[in-house]
Amino acid sequence: MGVQSKFYKSAFKTLQERKQISEDKAIAKKNKIYKDIPELLEIDNQLSKNMVIVARYALSEGSKQKIEEISKISLELSNRKRQLLCMNNINESDLKVQYFCNNCSDTGYDKNGKVCSCVKSLAKQFAFKELNSSTPLNNCTFENFDCNRYSDDNREVMTTIFDFCKNYADEFNENSQSLLFMGGTGLGKTHLSLSIAGKVIEKGYGVIYGPLSKILAKIEKEHFSQSDSTTLDNICDCDLLIIDDLGTEFLTSFTTSVLYDIINTRILNSKPIIISTNLSVEELEKQYGQRIISRIFGCYKGFVFRGEDIRLD
Ligand SMILES: [Zn+2]
Numbered sequence: 034m035g036v037q038s039k040f041y042k043s044a045f046k047t048l049q050e051r052k053q054i055s056e057d058k059a060i061a062k063k064n065k066i067y068k069d070i071p072e073l074l075e076i077d078n079q080l081s082k083n084m085v086i087v088a089r090y091a092l093s094e095g096s097k098q099k100i101e102e103i104s105k106i107s108l109e110l111s112n113r114k115r116q117l118l119c120m121n122n123i124n125e126s127d128l129k130v131q132y133f134c135n136n137c138s139d140t141g142y143d144k145n146g147k148v149c150s151c152v153k154s155l156a157k158q159f160a161f162k163e164l165n166s167s168t169p170l171n172n173c174t175f176e177n178f179d180c181n182r183y184s185d186d187n188r189e190v191m192t193t194i195f196d197f198c199k200n201y202a203d204e205f206n207e208n209s210q211s212l213l214f215m216g217g218t219g220l221g222k223t224h225l226s227l228s229i230a231g232k233v234i235e236k237g238y239g240v241i242y243g244p245l246s247k248i249l250a251k252i253e254k255e256h257f258s259q260s261d262s263t264t265l266d267n268i269c270d271c272d273l274l275i276i277d278d279l280g281t282e283f284l285t286s287f288t289t290s291v292l293y294d295i296i297n298t299r300i301l302n303s304k305p306i307i308i309s310t311n312l313s314v315e316e317l318e319k320q321y322g323q324r325i326i327s328r329i330f331g332c333y334k335g336f337v338f339r340g341e342d343i344r345l346d
Pocket residue numbers: 134135136137138139140141142149150151152
């Protein structure tokens with residue numbers, strides 16, 4: 034699977050920044066420790082000098098005894114260092130740089146010179162961010178979803194749906210089930226979908242969300258411009274895909290087949306999708322055909338939202 038090179042560039046840039054921050058932090062911490070315990074600085078300096086001397090002797094013959102002498106001194110210094118650290122409640126790791134990624138020490142390359150998986154996952158995050166950029170999540174959270182705005186007749190059903198969604202987001206994992214939100218406009222489907230998106234992103238998962246029309250337009254543009262297309266790959270591969278407002282997009286034979294591919298691929302790979310739609314079952318079948326709709330109804334847990342348009346005051 035390809036991720037556009039601009040996202041890789043951003044990923045490497047982020048790694049560089051992370052590396053710098055980690056190293057600056059480590060230096061500051063080390064300097065503070067040396068200031069508090071000057072003997073430690075002397076020991077570390079002497080240990081470094083000894084290492085150089087040993088390396089030099091190692092190249093010349095007949096210096097075995099000398100090397101042993103220095104190694105013995107170094108061992109004593111190391112023991113004294115450990116003692117000092119212990120007395121001051123300092124872990125040896127506190128003197129080392131704490132990288133974000135231990136696999137590549139934030140260089141982006143592992144020990145075999147291969148691009149580290151952290152680069153790939155960062156590049157994906159940037160790609161998802163760009164796809165999601167037009168839909169702000171801040172306005173839609175579980176905290177500002179008010180079940181009391183529904184009438185007495187609908188409140189119980191909507192509270193049950195709300196509780197399910199909140200629990201779904203809390204417990205989300207790669208194998209969570211797919212959901213289908215049905216019901217009229219303004220009943221809270223988008224609000225709850227985006228609340229789930231926010232929570233699941235917070236947990237560190239890759240989420241793509243937004244109106245299907247926007248997602249399909251991007252895929253179509255990439256397909257026909259034969260660009261370094263990756264949106265479709267990302268959509269098939271992200272941990273959670275949220276398709277908002279199924280039924281409002283303009284369908285062509287190309288987009289219908291892409292939609293089928295997306296739904297089918299994700300079902301085959303057991304990757305969850307949340308679909309929300311204002312359309313009825315009959316309307317969905319008419320618009321997308323039996324093939325797609327039977328796939329969705331066969332594998333998704335459905336919820337029918339009830340109530341009045343909660344966006345109207
Ligand atoms: Zn890494």
